[in-house]
Amino acid sequence: VNTRREIKIIITGTMGSGKTTAIAAVSDAPPVSTEATNTDLARHTKATTTVAMDYGEVLLADGDRLRLYGTPGQGRFNFMWEILGKGALGVVILVDLSRPDPVADMGEYLTDFANVIRAGSAVIGAGREHPSVTTTVLAKAAAQMGFAVPVFSVDVRRREDVLLLLEALFSQIEMAAVTDEGIE
Ligand SMILES: Nc1nc2c(ncn2[C@@H]2O[C@H](COP(=O)(O)OP(=O)(O)OP(=O)(O)O)[C@@H](O)[C@H]2O)c(=O)[nH]1
Ligand SMILES: [Mg+2]
Secondary structure (H helix, E strand, O other), rough: OOOEEEEEEEEEEEEOHHHHHHHHHHHOOOOOOEEOOOOOOOOOOOOEEEEEEEEEEOOOOOOOEEEEOOOOHHHHHHHHHHHHHHOOEEEEEHHHHHHOOOHHHHHHHHHOOOHHHHHOOOEEEEEEEOOOOOOHHHHHHHHHHOOOOOOOOOOOHHHHHHHHHHHHHHHHHHHHHHHOOOOO
C-alpha cells in the first residue's frame, strides 16, 4: 500500500544558529517566517529575529512530506517550544560553533527536547568554526548525555547541507519505525 506520510520536524538552536536560513534554503513552498526587529542586540547583532516560528515543507522522492517548524531563538519565546514540539518525530539541533560554549548549547537543547527526541530521532548540524570543538567532540558529548545522535558539519545557507541533515534524520525515523512495528 502506498501511504504518503507527513512528518513533523523541529529545527532548533541558539539565536543566530541559522534556523530561519536553513528552512528558507530547503523549503519547496515559500517559507513562512515571523521575523521582527531584533531588540536583543547584546545577544546577537543580526537585524531581525524569529518571534513565533518558521515553517517550510520538503517533498521527498517517495512522496512523504516533511513539515519543518523552526523555533524562535530568544529565551522569552520558549513557551512556543512545547506548542511546536507536539507530534514532532524529529529534531534538528543547529549548533553555532562561533559561540563560546557550543557543547553547553547543544546540551541545553538535547535536554529541552528530550521527550521529542526519545519518541523520535535527532540530528545535530554544526556550523561556523570553533578552535577546539569539532563534530567528534559534539558527538561524544551527546553520547555521554545518553543521546546517540549523528553530528554533521553544515553551512545552513547551502541547500545540499540542509538536505543532508534532513535525510539523515528521516532515515533514522524510518529505522525506528521498522524496529517498532517489525519489518512488513
Ligand atoms: N558567514 C557565515 N554566516 C552564516 C553561516 N551560517 C549561517 N550564517 C548566517 O547567520 C545568520 C543566521 O540567521 P537566522 O537564520 O536568522 O538564525 P536563526 O537561528 O533563525 O535566529 P533566531 O530566529 O533569531 O533565533 C544568517 O544571516 C546566515 O546567513 C556561516 O557558516 N558563515
Ligand atoms: Mg529565526
